Amino acid sequence: MDRAAAALGLFPGQKAADALAYVPNLVTAEAEPEADAQALLALVDWCVRFSPAVAPNPPDGLFLDVTGLAHLWGGEAALVADFRRRLARNDLPVVCGVADTPGAAWALARHGDGASLCPPGRQGEVLDHLPPSALRISEAACAQLERLGLRRIGEVRRLPRSQLARRFGLELITRLDQAMGEAPEALAFRRPANPWFDRLALAEPISSPDDLARVCGDIVERLCARLTAEGQGARRFEIAYHRVDGRPQTVEVGLAVGAREAARITRLFLPRLDQVDPGFGVEQVTLAAFEVEALSARQTALTSEPAAAGGGEIAPLVDRLANRLGAERVWTSQVVESHVPERAVARRAPLSPEPPARWDPARPRPIRLFRRPEPIEATAPVPDDPPVQFRWRGQLHRVRLAEGPERIAEEWWKAPIGAVSSTHVRDYYRVEDQAGGRFWIFRSGLYAAGAPAKWWLHGLFP
């Protein structure tokens, strides 16, 4: 049924003979519910371009979870406009609504009047003007509400809840609460199936730490056997303990390079299993592998000799440390082409490919760089000269040798032009005191007669 047919007064569910009698030149086609469902799923898959969480709502609808991603399109209105434009280009007539709850969005899309956006938290006001059929309730309930003269949801909401439940069943109450956001609603999002997944159903719920560890070992071994058979390795594993009360407890480990050695992966999991709260027992365990990539079979060792350079146990070591301390606490430094010393270093994951750039050896840099430069009291009688002495942490240092200045200005091209100032210029000196201590100090700003120069200590040379 298309828009033209609706305009002629036809409606779904009408007998074909009646419709033909009414409109003699009607073109009819056989209904194909399976094909419709397939097309809906195809549309759902296409909608992943908008949001990773899309749930089909048969026979002719879908839910798109746009929480936290409307800003990518510049607001919900722009997102809806883009969505409509793309579907219109494919000749798909579409109605849509955006609201806090799936129920309210459904009602807006099917019964709203063009204003398809519901402001956050205001679904009550918007829905009050819509007919009760916008609540996704059965036709019988709908008809009965109509018979009682309840034409608007607002009128229904004003009635006592207990009477509503008694007269129309729990469905009406549930749907009403779901639309208002007072009851939870679970959507069955369509997600691509992960082929690297295994499940272990247990005959009896388990809860002791030993059992959890044993089950972890078992399931890792099963999945790793499959990975080995197909020549794959994974960089991330997630184990989920499903409790009897339905709350899964997940533990995740990451690896620096793909792996499929069951014993090693189990060892990474074991110290973290104490996070798992088994509650009244765990009845099911699932394990999923992510970032699966081809991994050629490798001979681990021919003799007992330690492994050759570059290989060895570096990757397992990095994995152990990263999983124990946190991935952000294990890194390798790499060059950033920036003159500002604190920006010249970036962190990358260990064992990731190394960029070819290197730090300029002609610019000496300290071995210890303070995150915040420390203020020092310096005595510099001649402008633009290094100080003759300075006091740092209560200790007086007499400068014996000095080198510099190396003038480092801020990266003005990264700041708005109004914020660029000559006071952000730093003149760095490398100085050595009488005892041999070597320091990296700088004067901030250009020399100005009358104004005392500010000196800072930024790092220590060996």
Place this chain on the structure above:
Amino acid sequence: MAGFRSGRLDAVRAKIAALETGGREESESLSFGDPTVDRCFPGGRGLPLHRWHELGGEGMEAETAAAPAAFAALLARPLLKAGPAVWIARRDDLHPPGLAGLGFPSGGLIEVWVRDEAQALAAAEDALGASGVGAVIVEAQACDLTAGRRLQLACEKGQATGFLIARRPFGGGAAGMAGGSAAATRWSIASAPSQPAAGRPGLGPPRWRATLERCRGGRPGAWLFESPGAYSDTEIQDDAHPLRLVADLGDRQLAPAQPARPADPPVPFPVGGEDAARRRRA
């Protein structure tokens, strides 16, 4: 008679050495390229490898540990051919461009930032026990005998060499250099005034006053080292040892400079006398 005595002493010494190396015939070592330094170490062959070494500083250096860190990096630099280095610290003020200036390749350095002392030692033990690691440098406040023994066992298992930089937390108690230690050597490192080349302005190559306070199976010493290639754009040769001996400070200069420690009265070090050194060790 004298021959008989020295023969027995040699046999006992060999037995002790065998016990200390865990039954292995010969342990590798890294020569300093200078016999005056090397002869202080067991066998006269230089810094023993597959052990761990303790380095500390005095005064402000006990907190900032810039000089010991640089010295450890230079000692470890030749070991990077065997594999990457792991640097474990509680504070993240290590600046890799500074290490690169000392000729330490940043690509071969894995930095680990731990939360507390126990994690630092545990991570060091883990890293030392993994094969394929060239060197492990850990900044920690102290290492008691048990932890030190664990580090030593890990060194023997993984064939890596460890460097423990004794570093006091800011505003914390004394650094843990006193007391017994399972380290193969214990060093005190201080910056020394540099000597720029004649006619060149600015600072010369960095220099350190390195005091070997304790050495298992060797004897103490004190030297002035320089890193000739540091902070210059000349290519640093790989085969030469990164440290060059400038002067043998001997013991006369050091004895008065040594601060009195309660556990270790400031006995002047013997001047090269084997017997005296032996008596002192006993």
